[in-house]
Amino acid sequence: MSARFQAEHTAIAGLTLLTRSRLGDERGFLSRLFCGEELAAFGWPGPVLQVNETGTALKGTVRGMHFQHAPFAEWKLVTCVQGRILDVAVDLRQGSPTLLRHVAVELSADNCRSLLIPPGFAHGFQALSDDVRMIYTHSAPYRAEAEGGLNPEDPRLAIAWPLPVERLSARDQAHPLVTSEFEGLIV
Numbered sequence: 001m002s003a004r005f006q007a008e009h010t011a012i013a014g015l016t017l018l019t020r021s022r023l024g025d026e027r028g029f030l031s032r033l034f035c036g037e038e039l040a041a042f043g044w045p046g047p048v049l050q051v052n053e054t055g056t057a058l059k060g061t062v063r064g065m066h067f068q069h070a071p072f073a074e075w076k077l078v079t080c081v082q083g084r085i086l087d088v089a090v091d092l093r094q095g096s097p098t099l100l101r102h103v104a105v106e107l108s109a110d111n112c113r114s115l116l117i118p119p120g121f122a123h124g125f126q127a128l129s130d131d132v133r134m135i136y137t138h139s140a141p142y143r144a145e146a147e148g149g150l151n152p153e154d155p156r157l158a159i160a161w162p163l164p165v166e167r168l169s170a171r172d173q174a175h176p177l178v179t180s181e182f183e184g185l186i187v
């Protein structure tokens with residue numbers, strides 16, 4: 001069986017952009033949102049432990065920048081199944097040559113792209129359309145006590161959000177700014 005995902009390396013080692021194929025016929029299509037066999041080749045470590053859906057009503061809304069601390073640091077496959085977003089992953093891995101660098105890519109229901117994010121990255125996105133739906137596939141369970149976050153408007157991250165940042169949650173507004181002493185996460 002031919003591969004269901006085409007992979008593109010990004011400017012940050014370990015962070016992979018996937019494009020899923022659609023098997024179509026006169027009724028419509030089928031596409032695979034996750035495939036353990038194929039994604040293992042890009043680092044996915046084992047069973048899927050959680051799948052989440054989020055809905056974001058209005059364009060301009062930003063969610064992020066989220067991560068989980070060890071031992072609940074996780075692989076995360078981020079997929080937009082309705083609408084369009086700018087998806088951003090920030091490298092927080094201690095010792096990484098790209099520490100605090102980010103990759104920003106457009107994900108949409110139409111471009112069939114997903115971002116495969118290893119542990120040690122903060123993730124966030126901005127809705128570029130109304131009525132966005134996201135599917136998150138996680139390699140670790142959600143643990144509130146392990147949650148961490150960065151402010152999406154942190155000048156040290158220098159994320160160029162395409163639209164004015166709107167509707168940040170109170171928690172996302174309260175994330176600490178990165179200091180010059182930040183050495184990264186051990187994951």
Ligand SMILES: Cc1cn([C@H]2C[C@H](O)[C@@H](COP(=O)(O)OP(=O)(O)O[C@H]3O[C@H](C)C(=O)[C@H](O)[C@H]3O)O2)c(=O)[nH]c1=O
Nearest residue numbers: 050052054063064065066067123124125136142169171
């Ligand atoms: C992540 C998560 C959250 N929650 C609870 C915690 C809060 O009571 C509520 C909303 O959580 P939060 O505000 O973190 O949701 P988002 O800001 O939409 O976070 C999402 O968007 C950003 C961009 C991401 O990268 C997260 O992985 C993703 O979950 O759901 C759960 O019950 N399970 C979970 O797995």
